[in-house]
Amino acid sequence: MLTNRRSFLATVATAPAAGFLSLRMASAANRAAPPAGNLRIDGQRLRRHIEELSVFGRPPGGTFADGVTRIAYSDADIAARGFVLQRMKEAALDTRIDPAGNLIGVRAGEDARAPAILIGSHIDTVPNGGNFDGALGSLAAIEVARTLHDSGVKTTRPIEVVVWANEEGVAFGDGLCGSRAAVGEFKPAELDHVWNGVTKAEAIKAIGGDPSSIAAAQRQPGSVHCYVELHIEQGGILARAGIPIGVVEGIVAIHRYEAVIEGIANHAGTTPMAERRDALLAAAHLTISVRDVVTGRRGRQVGTVGQIAVSPNAPNVVPGLVRHSIELRDLSETTISEMAAEIEVAARRIAGETGTAVTLTQTSRHAGAPADPAVLESIEQSAALLGLEHLRMPSGAGHDAQMLARICPMGMIFVPSRDGISHSPAERTSWEDCSRGADVLLHTVLAMDGTTVRS
Numbered sequence: 503m504l505t506n507r508r509s510f511l512a513t514v515a516t517a518p519a520a521g522f523l524s525l526r527m528a529s530a531a532n533r534a535a536p537p538a539g540n541l542r543i544d545g546q547r548l549r550r551h552i553e554e555l556s557v558f559g560r561p562p563g564g565t566f567a568d569g570v571t572r573i574a575y576s577d578a579d580i581a582a583r584g585f586v587l588q589r590m591k592e593a594a595l596d597t598r599i600d601p602a603g604n605l606i607g608v609r610a611g612e613d614a615r616a617p618a619i620l621i622g623s624h625i626d627t628v629p630n631g632g633n634f635d636g637a638l639g640s641l642a643a644i645e646v647a648r649t650l651h652d653s654g655v656k657t658t659r660p661i662e663v664v665v666w667a668n669e670e671g672v673a674f675g676d677g678l679c680g681s682r683a684a685v686g687e688f689k690p691a692e693l694d695h696v697w698n699g700v701t702k703a704e705a706i707k708a709i710g711g712d713p714s715s716i717a718a719a720q721r722q723p724g725s726v727h728c729y730v731e732l733h734i735e736q737g738g739i740l741a742r743a744g745i746p747i748g749v750v751e752g753i754v755a756i757h758r759y760e761a762v763i764e765g766i767a768n769h770a771g772t773t774p775m776a777e778r779r780d781a782l783l784a785a786a787h788l789t790i791s792v793r794d795v796v797t798g799r800r801g802r803q804v805g806t807v808g809q810i811a812v813s814p815n816a817p818n819v820v821p822g823l824v825r826h827s828i829e830l831r832d833l834s835e836t837t838i839s840e841m842a843a844e845i846e847v848a849a850r851r852i853a854g855e856t857g858t859a860v861t862l863t864q865t866s867r868h869a870g871a872p873a874d875p876a877v878l879e880s881i882e883q884s885a886a887l888l889g890l891e892h893l894r895m896p897s898g899a900g901h902d903a904q905m906l907a908r909i910c911p912m913g914m915i916f917v918p919s920r921d922g923i924s925h926s927p928a929e930r931t932s933w934e935d936c937s938r939g940a941d942v943l944l945h946t947v948l949a950m951d952g953t954t955v956r957s
């Protein structure tokens with residue numbers, strides 16, 4: 503039997519709330535003439551800034567190719583944040599650090615009261631990480647602001663560049679720290695968590711945040727026009743297809759279940775085949791039914807049985823008890839719950855056929871974050887304007903953007919990762935692809951603002 507069904511039905515029921523914002527966005531986009539394609543970021547400057555940032559956390563005596571270890575709140579992170587603040591100031595941004603330690607640079611719009619367009623990413627890394635994960639999106643956002651400033655382009659809305667604190671979560675074991683605070687998902691009890699001998703409160707203070715007023719980092723729904731993040735794909739789809747721009751449809755939801763199968767443990771030599779209640783045999787059938795259910799419909803959903811425990815786990819005993827995981831991922835939680843219901847039907851049939859009792863329980867549920875249709879369209883139009891081939895795709899990895907999606911329309915731009923490698927010094931995106939991604943970000947910002955740029 504599936505438990506917790508009520509909770510995911512409730513989630514589905516509340517999901518359409520974003521529709522109101524989408525409509526508002528769509529009308530704003532329609533009002534504006536499409537921006538001319540002449541404006542470009544400075545690719546050489548973007549490259550130089552990525553190379554300069556890579557020095558912070560580089561192994562001693564190493565080069566760019568040796569990658570970077572820049573754990574959030576570390577000395578390398580703090581020094582890198584200083585470098586980023588300087589680049590924000592050079593781009594004429596009005597800088598501050600919010601209570602969660604997020605770095606913010608604001609470019610005023612003509613309408614000071616209009617909700618801002620947020621762009622950015624993170625600069626912390628995993629141990630032995632790469633030079634592009636987070637760094638590209640952060641420095642490209644600053645480059646966009648600098649380009650607008652240097653070209654004298656005025657936008658209606660304010661533009662805020664945000665570098666989110668502790669995205670990776672290597673420190674304190676849970677990530678998206680700054681972006682969670684920005685949407686009110688940061689729990690005050692987290693401030694007492696200890697990592698490497700310091701509390702999270704002390705760590706946030708060390709990067710210039712104010713843990714005592716962390717709630718003030720929260721932004722209210724409706725206060726942000728949209729959030730757009732440029733990021734490396736961290737997978738190999740774009741590189742394999744030879745397509746420079748990925749248009750992210752959303753960040754997938756992940757639901758996990760535990761299947762408990764109770765049979766009867768008995769002597770493997772004396773129990774006739776027809777009299778067995780073999781829990782592992784039932785688990786084998788259930789594993790195949792997970793594959794069949796997931797592949798039985800169109801789409802890019804995936805399902806995995808990846809963990810199993812057999813009891814008593816002996817060669818001469820018919821297995822009496824099996825516990826195994828079932829993980830389902832898709833952009834649509836409705837699709838996931840439909841698949842879970844189909845798996846439940848299969849489990850009942852298998853229990854009947856094998857003389858076992860099968861119980862399915864949901865053990866965890868991470869909500870997905872769909873991209874906003876209007877932002878997604880602006881990204882596609884910008885790529886088309888720049889003559890760049892693009893591909894719609896889901897993100898299987900988590901990003902700060904999934905938090906922002908809770909309070910505002912969200913969109914993400916992916917650029918190719920060479921050989922699909924990430925979280926490694928071997929992480930590479932060609933400089934040309936970095937520039938292309940930043941140009942798409944620039945034109946997406948203009949499109950979402952409704953600004954027309956003429957040559």
Ligand SMILES: [Zn+2]
Pocket residue numbers: 624635636669733
């Ligand atoms: Zn990242």
